[in-house]
Structure formats: structure tokens, C-alpha cells
Amino acid sequence: MDFTLTQEQRMIHEYGDRISKKFDHDYWRGYANKGEWPAELYGQIASDGFLGLMVPAAYGGSGQGMIEMTLFMEGLANNGIPMLNLVVGPTMTMGLLAKHGSEDMKRRFLPDGCAGKIKFCFAITEPNAGSNSMAITTLAKPDGSGGFRLNGQKVFITDANTADYALVVTRTTRREEVQKKSDGFTLFMVDMKHKGVSKTLIPVSFPVPESQWQVFFDDVPLTQADVLGEVGKGFRILFDTLNPERIILSGLCTGIGRFALKRAVAYANERKLFNNTPIGAYQGIQHPLAIARSEVELASLMALKAAWVFDSGLPAGEFANMAKYAAAEAGIRAVDSSIQVFGGNGFTKEYGMYDLYGLVRLLRTAPLNREMVLNYIGEHVMGLPRSY
Numbered sequence: 001m002d003f004t005l006t007q008e009q010r011m012i013h014e015y016g017d018r019i020s021k022k023f024d025h026d027y028w029r030g031y032a033n034k035g036e037w038p039a040e041l042y043g044q045i046a047s048d049g050f051l052g053l054m055v056p057a058a059y060g061g062s063g064q065g066m067i068e069m070t071l072f073m074e075g076l077a078n079n080g081i082p083m084l085n086l087v088v089g090p091t092m093t094m095g096l097l098a099k100h101g102s103e104d105m106k107r108r109f110l111p112d113g114c115a116g117k118i119k120f121c122f123a124i125t126e127p128n129a130g131s132n133s134m135a136i137t138t139l140a141k142p143d144g145s146g147g148f149r150l151n152g153q154k155v156f157i158t159d160a161n162t163a164d165y166a167l168v169v170t171r172t173t174r175r176e177e178v179q180k181k182s183d184g185f186t187l188f189m190v191d192m193k194h195k196g197v198s199k200t201l202i203p204v205s206f207p208v209p210e211s212q213w214q215v216f217f218d219d220v221p222l223t224q225a226d227v228l229g230e231v232g233k234g235f236r237i238l239f240d241t242l243n244p245e246r247i248i249l250s251g252l253c254t255g256i257g258r259f260a261l262k263r264a265v266a267y268a269n270e271r272k273l274f275n276n277t278p279i280g281a282y283q284g285i286q287h288p289l290a291i292a293r294s295e296v297e298l299a300s301l302m303a304l305k306a307a308w309v310f311d312s313g314l315p316a317g318e319f320a321n322m323a324k325y326a327a328a329e330a331g332i333r334a335v336d337s338s339i340q341v342f343g344g345n346g347f348t349k350e351y352g353m354y355d356l357y358g359l360v361r362l363l364r365t366a367p368l369n370r371e372m373v374l375n376y377i378g379e380h381v382m383g384l385p386r387s388y
């Protein structure tokens, strides 16, 4: 077994070190506080060729995989630039299009997506279904002449305002009418500029550049050319976008954890109290940081394993869920322990440590909450009975 990164992978992981010289954590915070899309940074990432990491060269990408995407995200977050907007577009949508899109669809979306000319969002969550995705009711009803009419409502859709297209999880056959509850799902690429699409902002209470939206579809016409995968069989490919989401967000959490710890260590070495001793010498400060660092590194390893399993074409659910669980918990503990090091300064705008907490804490709840992740591991990995 060889844990060494290739030269290319190292370069991808270290991209965050380089780009943060121009677009640093303060740049990110500025946009996070305004809740605005960091267009210049996104444009730079596009022109440096990193949006298309999971897209074959023939469609404008660089033909890498989930491992490289995870390294890329982690490297940015290591430097305090946790780019949530790289999750729904370049990873979830472009990754799925590259793997399961028709030739026509790949040509339609991928080159412009890689160049940053068009952007994407991903919509599965509904107010009345929540964690129970089987219960979604957004319906793309066949219109009798080969097309569909889309009606329904999605909630918490990240970047719905800046996205040109949404990858929307729908039912084309209602749940009551299918034999197996996972039948009847269809994935569509929906033009967000269509007049039947409307949205309202959901303000969130932590600073992040990406905004969240409730999205309504009112009789939006769709064609067969908008179907990603096969009609009625969307569930079979859905986890080729949901597992990458869990894996890349693991990289985001471990990166934020490392960034917080780096700052905490600098502060703990500097701040001297009692006998002119740096507070970092106290084990009450040092051990929580050392534990957090160990947990972050363990989670990071699991994220890369999950990415490797996904890239190898093997079932990735087990490791993607474990990585997401471990990384969210490690990230939360790392940020929490780091805030403690800063004393009162942990809560000031000047130091900005508390600002990191909301984002990393989100990842215990979304994209799949900790309880559903543990349900999956308990049931599908360990063979325990289902309780819900």
C-alpha cells in the first residue's frame, strides 16, 4: 500500500497555498459576510483549469477524479477558503454529467461549465420530505408527446440565484404508482431562467458566500434531451452524485479544521499568561488541539479512501458516509477547541474564529444528517435492523 501522492496530486492539493496569496481568508470572509458569490476567485479557479477536475479532457476538463477533487477542496479549506460552491456544480453536477450524461448533454454543459461560463445547483430536498428522499413529490409529468411538465418545490438550494441550470431530482411516476419505492425517479437538467422557475431567499445565520433558496417549479416544460440518465431510473445513478457530495464535504471539514488549528497554535505560542509561559504549554490547551489534529488527519485519510473507492468504480456508500461522519465531527471539534484557545478573542470579529463554526457545524446536519449517516452504517454496513 502506497500513501504517496503523485506530483500532480500534490500540486492540486497545494493549489490552495498558492491561490490564497491573492485570495486569502480575509477575501473569503468579506464575501461570506456579504453573502455574495466570490466571482473573481471562481473565475481564477476556472481559468486555472480546476473546475473541470472530474471532467474528461474531451469536454474541457482535466480527466482527474474524486481523489483530486477532494485534495483540491481540502487544500483550499486548509487555507481558510472553504468553497462550498465547488460542491454542487463542479463535483455533483459536472461529475454526474461526465459519468452518466448523453453525448449531447456532455457537449451542451461540460465545456462551458469547465470554463466557468455556466454554473449549476443541485435540488433534491423538499420541505415535506426532508431526510426521506423517497417521499419527494416534485413531479415531471409526461405530457403525452415525449416531453414533461415539472411542478413542485425544493428547499435549501445552494446558489440557486447564480446557477444557470439545476440538476433536479424528480419523480416521473408518483410513489403510490410504483412497485418499488426507488422506482419512478428521474433526474433533469432544468434551465433556471425559465419563467416557470421562481425562488425566495432563505437567510442563514452564519457567514458564507453561498446563499440558500427555496425554489418553485410551475409547469416548466422539459424534453427528453433534459433527462440525465434514464427516465424512471434516476435512483440508480443518484448516489454517483450523493456519495461525491459526502466525500468532498469531508475535505472541506478537514481543511477548515486544519486552518482553525493552525491559527490556534500560532495564538497559543504567542499568548503568554502566568509566569510568562505561552498558553500552548498548558496541557489543558495542548491536548484538545492534539486530539483534534489527530481526528482531522484520520478523517482526511478516510475521505481519500472513500474517493479512491469511488474512482475505482466500487460501491462507495460505506466509506463516503464514514468519512462524512468523521470529518464533520473532527472539523467541529477542531474549530471548537481552537475558539477556546483564543479566549474572549475567539468571539470577536477581528479574529473571526467563531465565524468558522457555523459552516463546519452545518456539516453535521447536511447534506445528510449525522443520524441518517449512522442509520446507514448501522443497517447497511453492520447488519442491524432498520428502526424507521
Ligand SMILES: Cc1cc2nc3c(=O)[nH]c(=O)nc-3n(C[C@H](O)[C@H](O)[C@H](O)COP(=O)(O)OP(=O)(O)OC[C@H]3O[C@@H](n4cnc5c(N)ncnc54)[C@H](O)[C@@H]3O)c2cc1C
Residues within 6 Å of the ligand: 088, 122, 123, 124, 125, 126, 129, 130, 131, 132, 155, 156, 157, 158, 204, 212, 362, 365, 366, 367, 368, 369, 370, 371, 372, 375, 388
Ligand atoms: C446551508 C444549507 C445548504 C443546503 N444545500 C442544499 C442543496 O444545495 N440542495 C439540496 O437539495 N439540499 C440542500 N440542503 C438541505 C439539507 O440536505 C437538509 O437540510 C438535510 O438533509 C436535513 O433535512 P431536513 O432539513 O429536512 O431535516 P429533517 O429531515 O426534518 O430532519 C431533522 C432532524 O431529525 C433527525 N432525523 C431525521 N430522520 C431521522 C431518522 N430516520 N433517524 C434518526 N434521526 C432522524 C436528524 O437529527 C435531523 O437533523 C441544505 C441545507 C442547508 C442548511
